[in-house]
Amino acid sequence: MSSELVPAATNLPAHLDNQISxxxxxxxxxxxxxxxxxxxxxQWEAFVGWCSSVGRTVLPATAETLAEYVGHLADxxxxxxxxxxxxxxxxxVHRHSGHPGLPDTSAALAVLKAHRQDRxxxxxxxxxxxxxxxxxxxxxxxxxxxxxLTGLRDRVLLVLGFAMMARRSELAALDIADVTFTEDGLVVxxxxxxxxxxxxxxEVTIPRGSHPDTDPVRVTRAWLDALAEHGSVDxxxxxRINRWGRLQDGxxxxxxVNERVRCLACAAGLPRADTFTAHGLRAxxxxxxxxxxxxxxxxxxxxxxxxxxxxxxxYVRAVDRWxxxxxxxxxx
Numbered sequence: 383m384s385s386e387l388v389p390a391a392t393n394l395p396a397h398l399d400n401q402i403s404x405x406x407x408x409x410x411x412x413x414x415x416x417x418x419x420x421x422x423x424x425q426w427e428a429f430v431g432w433c434s435s436v437g438r439t440v441l442p443a444t445a446e447t448l449a450e451y452v453g454h455l456a457d458x459x460x461x462x463x464x465x466x467x468x469x470x471x472x473x474x475v476h477r478h479s480g481h482p483g484l485p486d487t488s489a490a491l492a493v494l495k496a497h498r499q500d501r502x503x504x505x506x507x508x509x510x511x512x513x514x515x516x517x518x519x520x521x522x523x524x525x526x527x528x529x530x531l532t533g534l535r536d537r538v539l540l541v542l543g544f545a546m547m548a549r550r551s552e553l554a555a556l557d558i559a560d561v562t563f564t565e566d567g568l569v570v571x572x573x574x575x576x577x578x579x580x581x582x583x584x585e586v587t588i589p590r591g592s593h594p595d596t597d598p599v600r601v602t603r604a605w606l607d608a609l610a611e612h613g614s615v616d617x618x619x620x621x622r623i624n625r626w627g628r629l630q631d632g633x634x635x636x637x638x639v640n641e642r643v644r645c646l647a648c649a650a651g652l653p654r655a656d657t658f659t660a661h662g663l664r665a666x667x668x669x670x671x672x673x674x675x676x677x678x679x680x681x682x683x684x685x686x687x688x689x690x691x692x693x694x695x696x697y698v699r700a701v702d703r704w705x706x707x708x709x710x711x712x713x714x
Contacts, residue, residue, distance in 0.1 A: 421467060421471070422467075422470070422471035422474060422475075423471075425467055425468040425470075425471035425472070426471050426472065426475050428468070429443075429451060429468065429471070429472055432451055432454060433447065433451075436450075438450070441475070441476065441479055441481070442476060442479075442481040442484045442485065443472065443476070443484070443485045444485055445485045445486035445487070445488065445489050445490070446489065447485065448469065448472060448485040448486075448487065448489070448490040449489035449490045449492075449493050451468075451472075451490075452465055452468075452469065452490040452493045452494055452497075453493050455468065456493060456494070456496075456497035456500075459501075462494060462497060462498050462501070465494055465497070466494070469487060469490055469491075469494075472485070473485070473487070511657055511658060511659040511661045511662045511665070512654065512657060512658060512662055512665075513662050513665035513666040513669045513697070513700075514540075514544065514643075514647075514658065514662035514663050514665070514666035515666045515669050515670055516596075516666075516670055518647070518650070518652050518658075518662075518666075519540060519541075519544055519596065519663075519666060520593075520595065520596065521650040521651075521652060522540055522643075522646040522647060522649070522650045522652070523537050523540055523541070523595050523596065524595075524650065525646055525649035525650040525651075526646065526649075528604075530627050531608055531612075531623055531627055531628075531629060532623050532627055534601075534604055534605045534608050535605060535620060535621065535623060536642055536646060537595070537601050537604075537605070538601050538602055538604075538605040538619075538620075539553060539620055539634075539639060539642060539643075540643070540646065540663065541591075541596055541597075541598050541601045541602075542556075542570070542588075542598060542602065543639075543643075543660060543663030543664070544663045544666050544667050545588045545591075545598045545667065546570060546572075546586045546588065546667070547663075547664050547667035547668055547681075547684055547685035547686075548572075548663065548664060549660075549661075549664060550636040550639040550640055550660035550661070551636045552572050553620060553634075553636075553639050553660070554620060554633055554634050554635055554636045554638070554639050555572075555573065555574070555633075556570070556572075556618070556619040556620060557616070557617060557618060557619055558606065558609070558614075558615065558616050558617060558618070558619050559616060560572075560573065560619065561602060561606075561619065563599065563602075563603070566587075566589055566590065567587065567588050567589040567590045567598065567599055568587070568588040568598055568599055568602060569585050569586070569587055569588075570585070570586045570588060571583060571584075571585055571586075572584045572585075572586060572686070584686055586684065586686075605619075609621070609629075612629050614629065617633075618632065618633030618634070619633075620633055620634040620639070621633060621634070622634055622638070636660075639660050640659050640660045643658055643659060643660045643662065643663065644656065644658050644659065664685065665697055667684075667685065668681045668685055668694055668697040668698065669697050669700060669701060671684075672697060672698045672700075672701040672702070673701050673705075678694065678695065678698055681694055681697075681698070682694045
């Protein structure tokens, strides 16, 4: 089945009031972030395949079918977050197909709760990508070959990802025209992002750095100069580069950004390098800012989080639990 979240008009009741045009349907599709559409599409296809294999009705699915499917995923030891996403995808397709509120999730969530308890008993915890703080960031930059286009690009990917507290999708979407140099540093325009529902856009101000290899102004200028030497003065900022070190048409994808971060962590010989992801750059910035005493509200605004976001507070708490630990300084 297609990964589209909005069913085609031909699948809706014949009455005109229940139909939408293809252009309207496309815009509804585009309102959902691309990564979410892709993930939900995969989840829905997996559900359709399972229903087919066990002889259950896909649409509308019953509460019992959803509970059994969650049990199936639990038997496969899927991560609770993956199962939650599957439930959300199934409910979303039902809603867009004219079945709002279906299937009921009460039984499915009870199965998921038991699965979480089983995993906790077995000592399994949610796997988190480590934050890329300044020390691992510098180690990863040291692992780049700055005499090559790939090395220059990877350095700007790391530094901007850290300094912007950027999502990988935001990095991948950047164009050269989105970067403006000022007397104080850089202004980077993020035209749209995961939490910018109305695509209003946001400008991220990045001051000059004190270290040549991690100064956002220097590393960005070096990359833009290299691009200009190869005739590229507009278009994607993070360009694709082939195995022979030649620039290619088109931008890096979010997945490619993620893979480069992991590869650089491995090249730097960092502990648990295979667990590093691009999200570590987004986590590293607020972690270091919290260490420096930056107020949470400023961190949240810079990273485009809600001031009450549990995620940004999680980064700050990770610092506070050491800085403000009640066992510190008591003479142990």
